[in-house]
Amino acid sequence: MVVRQLAEKEGTNVEFAEFQGLVDALLAEHASKGYPPEIRILDEVRADDADIEAVETQLGARLPEKYKQVLTTYGGGMFGFVDLLPVRSPKDGESDVLTENTGEFAVAGFVQVAPVGSGDMWGFAVHDGVCAEAVSMWFHDTGEIQFESGDFLEFMATRGVRAR
Template sequence: MDLTEFDARVEELRVKSAASQANYGFALIDGRVASDDEIAEIERRMGVTLPTAYKAFMRSYGGGMFGFVDLLPIVGEPDGREDDLLTVNDREFPDRSFVAVAPVGTGDYWAFPVVEGRCRDEVWFCFHDGGEPEAVAAGFLEFVVSHGLKS
């Protein structure tokens, strides 16, 4: 799935998000987008290359709420009260065997496996209590569709 196909798949969520913002004061898509420079800087600081589709998503939609999934932003709030990609991964995966991209809410994370400094496209479920990680999606956009849109 490329970003154009993804955009078409999420059109209904965009409409619902705008209505939710107008009616209730909160959006269903509420992300902090990242610039190319911010993405390059986080890759440098983490010592990894992030997947192309993930970077495109972060430039277009950003980290934060996306339907039913909460994605870690590339850059957190200036006050440091919010988790961001670097903070979480320095704490949870300092060896960079995985790069966490979304908390599950139970102490577990959805993450990219890392091989020789490159994040693979797949998204895996990583257990906080030491269970074996499990593949959940072939790519980041497929992960967001299945978990963010609950399709």
């Protein structure tokens, strides 16, 4: 599927191989600009299956498969143009999925996975202990949850990789 077509099709279920191609293109474009090594486009704070299982248990919610696949393959942190929360913070005091979804930061029926920068968060609505495949946005000032994208890879392709 052509990158432009992928980004323009609302509700497209992106397959992982397509997504990998988009990430490879993003990394190649970044490398072609000759940035020094400390200027990265991916933070790559990877999670393993045990990390994800522990977070799912603590949150009482099963995370979407495509989201888990991204976390184990690429990791959290900066991911192109999205700040994807890592499953577990690599440093004390930094945000991660668990800290953003427990205690005073918890939003009932919603798992937050990426801050927007305004206090709002992208994440997944939770029904009966299972996260929806669709990505939604939680608005901190109203508490409203609004649909954003049909699945996590579509969201990351259009928002993180900006395949247009």
